Amino acid sequence: MALIVQKFGGTSVADPEKIKAVARRVIECGKQDNQMVVVLSAMSGETNRFVDLAHQMQAIPDPREMDVLLSSGEQVTIALFAMAAKEAGYDCVSLLGDQVKIQTDTMHTKARIKSINAELITGHLNSGKIVVVAGFQGVTEKGDITTLGRGGSDTTAVALAAALKADQCEIFTDVDGVYTTDPNICTSARKIDRITYDEMLELASLGAKVLDIRSVGLAKRYKVPLHVRSTFTDTEGTWVVEEDKIMESMLVSGVTYNKNEARITFSKIPDTPGIASKIFIPISDAGIIVDMIIQNTRAGEMTDMTFTVPRTDYEMAMKIVEKTAKEVGAESFSGDPHIAKVSVVGVGMRNHSGIATTMFHILSRENINIMMISTSEIKISCVIEEKYTELAVRALHDAFELAKENLPIGE
Amino acid sequence: MALIVQKFGGTSVADPEKIKAVARRVIECGKQDNQMVVVLSAMSGETNRFVDLAHQMQAIPDPREMDVLLSSGEQVTIALFAMAAKEAGYDCVSLLGDQVKIQTDTMHTKARIKSINAELITGHLNSGKIVVVAGFQGVTEKGDITTLGRGGSDTTAVALAAALKADQCEIFTDVDGVYTTDPNICTSARKIDRITYDEMLELASLGAKVLDIRSVGLAKRYKVPLHVRSTFTDTEGTWVVEEDKIMESMLVSGVTYNKNEARITFSKIPDTPGIASKIFIPISDAGIIVDMIIQNTRAGEMTDMTFTVPRTDYEMAMKIVEKTAKEVGAESFSGDPHIAKVSVVGVGMRNHSGIATTMFHILSRENINIMMISTSEIKISCVIEEKYTELAVRALHDAFELAKENLPIGE
Numbered sequence: 001m002a003l004i005v006q007k008f009g010g011t012s013v014a015d016p017e018k019i020k021a022v023a024r025r026v027i028e029c030g031k032q033d034n035q036m037v038v039v040l041s042a043m044s045g046e047t048n049r050f051v052d053l054a055h056q057m058q059a060i061p062d063p064r065e066m067d068v069l070l071s072s073g074e075q076v077t078i079a080l081f082a083m084a085a086k087e088a089g090y091d092c093v094s095l096l097g098d099q100v101k102i103q104t105d106t107m108h109t110k111a112r113i114k115s116i117n118a119e120l121i122t123g124h125l126n127s128g129k130i131v132v133v134a135g136f137q138g139v140t141e142k143g144d145i146t147t148l149g150r151g152g153s154d155t156t157a158v159a160l161a162a163a164l165k166a167d168q169c170e171i172f173t174d175v176d177g178v179y180t181t182d183p184n185i186c187t188s189a190r191k192i193d194r195i196t197y198d199e200m201l202e203l204a205s206l207g208a209k210v211l212d213i214r215s216v217g218l219a220k221r222y223k224v225p226l227h228v229r230s231t232f233t234d235t236e237g238t239w240v241v242e243e244d245k246i247m248e249s250m251l252v253s254g255v256t257y258n259k260n261e262a263r264i265t266f267s268k269i270p271d272t273p274g275i276a277s278k279i280f281i282p283i284s285d286a287g288i289i290v291d292m293i294i295q296n297t298r299a300g301e302m303t304d305m306t307f308t309v310p311r312t313d314y315e316m317a318m319k320i321v322e323k324t325a326k327e328v329g330a331e332s333f334s335g336d337p338h339i340a341k342v343s344v345v346g347v348g349m350r351n352h353s354g355i356a357t358t359m360f361h362i363l364s365r366e367n368i369n370i371m372m373i374s375t376s377e378i379k380i381s382c383v384i385e386e387k388y389t390e391l392a393v394r395a396l397h398d399a400f401e402l403a404k405e406n407l408p409i410g411e
Numbered sequence: 412m413a414l415i416v417q418k419f420g421g422t423s424v425a426d427p428e429k430i431k432a433v434a435r436r437v438i439e440c441g442k443q444d445n446q447m448v449v450v451l452s453a454m455s456g457e458t459n460r461f462v463d464l465a466h467q468m469q470a471i472p473d474p475r476e477m478d479v480l481l482s483s484g485e486q487v488t489i490a491l492f493a494m495a496a497k498e499a500g501y502d503c504v505s506l507l508g509d510q511v512k513i514q515t516d517t518m519h520t521k522a523r524i525k526s527i528n529a530e531l532i533t534g535h536l537n538s539g540k541i542v543v544v545a546g547f548q549g550v551t552e553k554g555d556i557t558t559l560g561r562g563g564s565d566t567t568a569v570a571l572a573a574a575l576k577a578d579q580c581e582i583f584t585d586v587d588g589v590y591t592t593d594p595n596i597c598t599s600a601r602k603i604d605r606i607t608y609d610e611m612l613e614l615a616s617l618g619a620k621v622l623d624i625r626s627v628g629l630a631k632r633y634k635v636p637l638h639v640r641s642t643f644t645d646t647e648g649t650w651v652v653e654e655d656k657i658m659e660s661m662l663v664s665g666v667t668y669n670k671n672e673a674r675i676t677f678s679k680i681p682d683t684p685g686i687a688s689k690i691f692i693p694i695s696d697a698g699i700i701v702d703m704i705i706q707n708t709r710a711g712e713m714t715d716m717t718f719t720v721p722r723t724d725y726e727m728a729m730k731i732v733e734k735t736a737k738e739v740g741a742e743s744f745s746g747d748p749h750i751a752k753v754s755v756v757g758v759g760m761r762n763h764s765g766i767a768t769t770m771f772h773i774l775s776r777e778n779i780n781i782m783m784i785s786t787s788e789i790k791i792s793c794v795i796e797e798k799y800t801e802l803a804v805r806a807l808h809d810a811f812e813l814a815k816e817n818l819p820i821g822e
Contacts, residue, residue, distance in 0.1 A: 016464060016467040016468060019468065020468070050487070053427060053487075053491055054490075054491070054494055056427040057427060057430065057431070057491050057494035057495045057498060058494035058495065058497060058498040059498065061494050062493065062494050062497050064504075065490040065491075065493040065494050065497075065505055066490070066494075068486060068489065068490035068493075068505050068507070069486070069487055069490035069491065071486070072483040072484075072486040072487050072490075073483075075479060075480070075482070075483040075486070076461070076464075076480060076483050078479065079465075079476040079477070079479035079480035079483075080464055080465065080468050080476075080480065082473065082476040082479075083465055083468035083469035083472050083473055083476050083477075084468045084469065086469060086473050086476075087468060087469040087470065093475075094476055094479050096479070096556075098509070099554055143510055144510075145507075
């Protein structure tokens with residue numbers, strides 16, 4: 001008998017009929033000699049409705065009360081699910097975050113899970129019940145309700161799977177898996193059958209649409225096999241697993257892009273110790289997260305410093321930079337919100353050279369200027385002009401032959 | 412400094428603007444050197460929406476899951492209220508039934524409160540916060556969510572007032588108090604300023620619209636002064652208090668009616684011991700609550716037995732009666748769903764005779780036939796044909812001069 005955790009997102013439980021369909025699906029899986037734990041999000045639209053209500057009450061809604069408000073959404077879906085399962089003849093019990101004792105820190109609206117008490121769930125499972133748990137929510141030591149932030153239900157599912165030592169954790173969503181790139185801009189994008197946790201983490205901007213990145217990190221740490229698949233079909237989706245579970249790694253697994261950043265450059269600043277901290281402390285004090293940082297050495301004692309920030313923080317960052325530029329004696333500074341970051345990801349590149357060269361060559365062939373480069377062990381990212389994003393993604397997807405199935409390394 | 416519990420019903424918190432208005436009202440009261448505890452219902456319409464959703468899931472929705480579902484409604488309003496209060500500059504904290512530890516029995520959808528832990532609330536009040544509590548909900552010893560049934564938020568408010576030893580409990584609603592009779596059928600109906608707990612209990616059918624009867628019983632037991640008043644005006648409503656708090660009792664406080672009953676009569680049954688239990692055991696086994704029972708003795712060894720049941724149970728009761736009639740050897744049986752019970756209520760009648768006589772006289776004068784009579788220490792009820800209800804109420808309201816203010820006994 002296997003223990004399976006299944007998570008269904010908001011679009012999968014958007015109305016009574018869909019909740020019933022989900023219940024049928026879970027029961028079907030349970031009948032195949034599996035113990036079932038189900039994690040549900042709020043009905044799609046509910047969270048937006050609550051956020052809207054909250055903003056009618058308070059300019060900046062109180063985070064503790066926001067969590068009380070938001071967590072009611074999952075409470076509704078788990079109760080309805082339990083009813084549907086019971087109507088179909090299966091015993092089922094709903095549990096809220098505080099009932100499962102999903103204990104979190106006190107960071108309201110973006111709390112992190114500290115521990116889960118698996119005892120109550122195990123008891124219900126052993127008495128033959130389907131257990132349906134409210135996703136996205138937890139409780140502090142003092143008994144205040146918390147929520148886990150964006151994608152929190154995925155995190156709940158993986159954390160439960162880890163705590164219960166589940167055999168697998170299935171994330172049901174409205175797409176049928178993780179693709180080699182965004183199918184909306186590249187028609188030859190192909191669904192990936194298996195991918196490593198690390199690759200999935202790097203494919204953040206692709207994955208964000210189907211799988212919360214935080215939950216991937218959690219799955220990696222606890223070695224929880226993840227299966228991302230569609231609520232609306234029976235076909236297999238994408239398995240996210242340990243590297244040794246994949247026989248033949250692809251050289252490159254996917255091409256991803258991110259249009260949510262902006263570039264800022266200081267030109268000709270004195271290349272003295274401590275210059276970087278003078279630039280970045282005021283920015284981080286403002287709560288702005290810097291992604292890439294590149295420092296070029298010029299001839300003489302001058303240097304250039306370029307970095308990227310979230311596009312939504314661009315205006316704020318530029319105001320800070322204006323002040324800092326004077327303080328550090330920069331000759332000038334400039335910014336560009338119309339950039340994009342294009343990345344190729346693959347564990348195969350650890351042992352294979354030439355991926356970067358190919359990437360640069362392809363971009364150059366398409367007359368796309370590379371503004372910044374950064375690399376990790378399994379990813380190469382280039383910042384380019386935003387307008388070339390789609391062209392770059394398609395050219396790279398072609399060049400690395402991602403449309404072909406099973407292209408193992410070395411062949 | 413006084414401690415005041417204020418409860419606002421669903422129509423009072425029906426939308427964001429109304430919730431803000433309620434918050435302003437509570438804050439205003441708090442500024443007058445009062446500690447404030449607020450109990451809220453779900454937004455009006457929400458409970459019906461949930462019940463409808465539940466019935467789409469399960470023919471007979473599971474009671475435990477129903478409570479999980481329903482209790483989410485109050486969770487929304489208390490969070491929104493707390494935000495509104497904070498926006499207005501007052502510190503406020505929302506608490507759910509399980510956070511306050513409103514411990515109940517396990518009778519889902521109609522649980523009864525066993526105990527309340529006042530400690531958490533007292534702590535928040537002493538640190539200067541307004542405390543807003545979700546009405547209608549509690550938690551079992553094992554941690555399951557329960558709801559208190561119809562009018563449950565009133566019960567929450569009174570129970571909290573009792574546990575906190577509050578100075579008063581104000582029930583805000585969409586009418587401005589308890590009336591001498593239904594203003595919809597008697598234009599001269601007058602708002603009652605003060606009424607005893609016992610009278611309020613007897614005025615059930617009037618009071619049900621403004622105040623849950625269970626909460627009145629609770630208020631009586633713990634001597635909690637209740638104030639029933641309108642959310643939408645500042646005028647005083649009706650105080651429900653101990654008898655010794657009312658200087659001059661009215662002879663009759665109100666005239667009430669109930670159209671929700673039906674009459675059933677057995678004619679000519681053998682007047683032998685045990686006959687009543689033979690008739691009523693099958694009815695109570697079917698979960699039907701019998702209100703009035705009257706047995707007339709006929710000449711000889713025969714008797715007639717008449718009783719009333721809720722009109723919704725009439726068909727079911729008649730089927731049972733058909734069977735019982737044969738078993739007990741009744742000559743015949745008959746039923747009438749078109750009856751009404753008209754009652755006059757007043758603590759004054761304890762010490763004054765003639766109230767019943769006046770009532771019978773007035774009904775007779777209007778050519779209204781009395782089918783059944785029952786009396787309690789402070790109430791006289793007559794069952795009449797339904798079509799005469801309004802006529803009877805108006806005539807009795809007139810006869811006892813209820814339109815006049817302050818008519819003390821003996822003048």
